[in-house]
Amino acid sequence: MDKKDEKKVIIELENVHKYYRMGENIVKAVNGVSLQIKEGEFVAILGPSGSGKSTMMNLIGSLDVPTKGKILLDHQDISTLSESDLAQIRGKKIGFIFQSFNLINNLTAKENVMLPMIFQGYSVEERNHRANKLMEMVELSERMGHAPNELSGGQQQRVAIARSLANSPEVILADEPTGNLDTKTGTNVMNFLQDLHKKGKTIVMVTHDVELIDSYPDIVYWLRDGKIEKITKRSKAGKG
Amino acid sequence: MLKDFFSLAFKNLRSRGIRSWLTLLGVFIGITAVVSLISLGNGLQLAVASQFGISANELITVQAGGISGYGPPGSTVVDPITRDDARAIERLSSVENTVVRNIRSAKIEFNDNIKFYYIGSLAQNKEDLDLVYTQLDQKPIFGRLLKESDLGKVVLGYNYYAKEEDWDGKPITVGKSILINDKKFEVIGILKKEGSLITDNVILMLEDDMDGLFDFGEVADIIVVQPKNKEDIDRTKEDVEKLLRQRRGVKEGKENFEVSTPESALAMVNNIIGGVKMFIIIVASISIFIGLIGIINTMTTSVMERRREIGIAKSIGARNEHIFLQFFIESSLLGLIGGIAGAFFGTMLGFAGMYGINSLLGTELVPNIDFLLILFSLIGSFLIGGIAGIIPAMQAAKQNPVEALRG
Numbered sequence: 225m226d227k228k229d230e231k232k233v234i235i236e237l238e239n240v241h242k243y244y245r246m247g248e249n250i251v252k253a254v255n256g257v258s259l260q261i262k263e264g265e266f267v268a269i270l271g272p273s274g275s276g277k278s279t280m281m282n283l284i285g286s287l288d289v290p291t292k293g294k295i296l297l298d299h300q301d302i303s304t305l306s307e308s309d310l311a312q313i314r315g316k317k318i319g320f321i322f323q324s325f326n327l328i329n330n331l332t333a334k335e336n337v338m339l340p341m342i343f344q345g346y347s348v349e350e351r352n353h354r355a356n357k358l359m360e361m362v363e364l365s366e367r368m369g370h371a372p373n374e375l376s377g378g379q380q381q382r383v384a385i386a387r388s389l390a391n392s393p394e395v396i397l398a399d400e401p402t403g404n405l406d407t408k409t410g411t412n413v414m415n416f417l418q419d420l421h422k423k424g425k426t427i428v429m430v431t432h433d434v435e436l437i438d439s440y441p442d443i444v445y446w447l448r449d450g451k452i453e454k455i456t457k458r459s460k461a462g463k464g
Numbered sequence: 465m466l467k468d469f470f471s472l473a474f475k476n477l478r479s480r481g482i483r484s485w486l487t488l489l490g491v492f493i494g495i496t497a498v499v500s501l502i503s504l505g506n507g508l509q510l511a512v513a514s515q516f517g518i519s520a521n522e523l524i525t526v527q528a529g530g531i532s533g534y535g536p537p538g539s540t541v542v543d544p545i546t547r548d549d550a551r552a553i554e555r556l557s558s559v560e561n562t563v564v565r566n567i568r569s570a571k572i573e574f575n576d577n578i579k580f581y582y583i584g585s586l587a588q589n590k591e592d593l594d595l596v597y598t599q600l601d602q603k604p605i606f607g608r609l610l611k612e613s614d615l616g617k618v619v620l621g622y623n624y625y626a627k628e629e630d631w632d633g634k635p636i637t638v639g640k641s642i643l644i645n646d647k648k649f650e651v652i653g654i655l656k657k658e659g660s661l662i663t664d665n666v667i668l669m670l671e672d673d674m675d676g677l678f679d680f681g682e683v684a685d686i687i688v689v690q691p692k693n694k695e696d697i698d699r700t701k702e703d704v705e706k707l708l709r710q711r712r713g714v715k716e717g718k719e720n721f722e723v724s725t726p727e728s729a730l731a732m733v734n735n736i737i738g739g740v741k742m743f744i745i746i747v748a749s750i751s752i753f754i755g756l757i758g759i760i761n762t763m764t765t766s767v768m769e770r771r772r773e774i775g776i777a778k779s780i781g782a783r784n785e786h787i788f789l790q791f792f793i794e795s796s797l798l799g800l801i802g803g804i805a806g807a808f809f810g811t812m813l814g815f816a817g818m819y820g821i822n823s824l825l826g827t828e829l830v831p832n833i834d835f836l837l838i839l840f841s842l843i844g845s846f847l848i849g850g851i852a853g854i855i856p857a858m859q860a861a862k863q864n865p866v867e868a869l870r871g
Contacts, residue, residue, distance in 0.1 A: 287779055287865045308783040315781015326776045326869070330479045331472075342468045343781040387780065 234394055234426055235261040235284055240293035242279050253279040255450035266427045268437050271447030281430040285318050285397045286310050315343050319388030323400035325380040327372035333383045334359060334368040340390040358386035378409035385416050398429045414440055473794040487762040488802035490755025495806025495841045497748040503814020505832040511821045512733045523599045524689035524701050529720045543720055546682040553689055558700040560692045563592040564684040573643035575631045583667045585674040588612050599688045607638035607653030615673055619653035621666040645677045659824040697725050759852035763795045767860040774860055775868030784861040791857035799849020807838045
């Protein structure tokens with residue numbers, strides 16, 4: 225048992241299934257997945273379109289509950305929790321980064337970063353202080369008062385990274401974080417995620433981009449038709 | 465935290481399109497109607513009362529009912545009141561004095577212009593004349609009122625002087641002569657402005673002069689009755705009614721005459737105003753109801769349009785109650801904004817209305833700014849917005865985060 229295995233398990237999926245009804249048919253988006261994500265890991269869930277990775281991300285992020293099986297977040301079964309408790313857990317323990325940034329356009333960049341803190345009841349002073357620090361960290365101090373649509377794609381994604389860190393979550397969940405960015409900006413965003421990982425954050429990234437898995441994740445779960453096809457560790461990643 | 469949701473709601477409202485604001489028209493119109501109505505307050509009563517020539521004297525007016533045509537009071541009735549009725553009324557123990565007045569339309573000529581206006585007769589002994597002046601409650605702005613000896617002379621309402629355009633640019637002033645039904649009369653006084661189309665256009669002349677122009681015979685258009693005891697005006701009124709019922713052979717409730725005191729006339733005015741108020745309140749209620757539906761509509765649309773935003777908020781930790789609060793507060797604020805605009809516009813309308821009444825009547829009334837009413841209107845509009853927002857806010861809160869994130 226190496227050192228990593230001794231680390232605390234943060235997220236655990238036990239034989240998880242997620243089915244959707246599409247008209248007359250049942251779509252098995254996730255079909256019997258089991259995995260463990262440990263503290264401080266950089267995990268990638270890789271798969272082609274329709275492989276079930278978005279559903280996986282929703283399940284891991286407790287945005288959705290499984291049809292069958294168990295998802296344990298900090299050893300707590302999320303399917304037993306109320307919607308409000310799930311929201312509370314999401315806000316505290318998970319930070320989301322989306323492909324299309326998902327910032328709120330009526331709010332400034334800084335207000336977007338402060339928003340998750342409102343839901344956790346932080347004081348105005350603390351919100352301001354933390355948002356300033358986070359905006360500084362993503363090198364956007366000068367753009368704090370700008371609306372999202374006044375920022376470039378890369379800048380918006382950096383605001384989204386800052387927002388994901390607002391409540392100091394244990395896990396950062398990134399859904400195709402470079403999907404809407406050019407290569408250079410994408411690399412820049414990945415470097416931010418890498419830095420966070422080095423600082424001890426657990427990163428779970430969902431992507432279809434095979435190139436990304438060479439340099440960043442420790443473990444890659446290869447997903448196909450709702451099932452884990454294979455698991456590769458960093459040294460083997462990208463080699464199939 | 466509530467403060468944060470208010471702040472978020474304000475930010476969202478700022479970015480709303482004109483469609484959202486148009487839905488506030490209902491609340492706006494409703495609150496405008498209520499606030500302007502109350503701001504006008506007694507000004508409205510005064511305006512209506514003056515149009516009917518009602519003043520706060522303690523005299524009783526008797527006139528025939530059953531009008532058969534258009535004309536001054538008592539002049540076109542089927543069964544007129546007579547001078548004999550007046551004499552009988554005067555014999556009542558509760559009556560001090562009576563005066564007969566006749567009113568007719570006549571041809572007025574001045575500066576080669578012809579118009580048709582009303583002439584009112586004045587009694588020709590000092591005691592009766594004083595009584596009529598008390599009833600009329602009018603003062604001259606130029607010249608003087610008629611004395612019992614002023615045959616061949618007239619006093620005119622304010623409009624003869626003020627509306628010089630009626631006479632080819634020449635105002636009729638004291639000392640000038642006018643032709644009434646082709647007979648020449650000297651103007652010796654102009655009455656103060658009353659703001660009433662009746663009294664501002666009236667011509668007053670002595671009874672004998674008027675008899676020379678019209679053949680009244682025994683007909684009395686109006687009998688002014690002075691009660692012996694001012695406190696007993698209502699009893700005197702009943703006595704007069706009883707007497708006239710006997711004389712005219714009619715049963716109670718089937719009267720073909722009208723006996724009114726200033727109080728009963730004011731009650732009539734208040735009835736009219738009450739009707740107007742009721743109408744405005746109904747209009748206001750309908751408007752507010754439409755406003756409520758409008759807000760429900762715009763908030764429901766807003767929930768549909770902002771599903772993605774709801775999804776984002778839920779993914780970053782917003783509980784259902786947070787989402788509910790955000791939309792509920794936004795809806796309440798929408799109502800409040802409609803209310804603020806309505807209260808402001810209603811107050812302005814009250815001022816404008818009072819200005820209109822003042823310039824019409826020459827009064828110096830100040831509109832009521834009822835801050836308590838405004839406060840209640842604002843609280844009311846906030847609540848209306850809130851009520852309208854409950855269902856859309858519940859819909860927003862219930863959104864599934866995964867589906868909402870898809871937009």
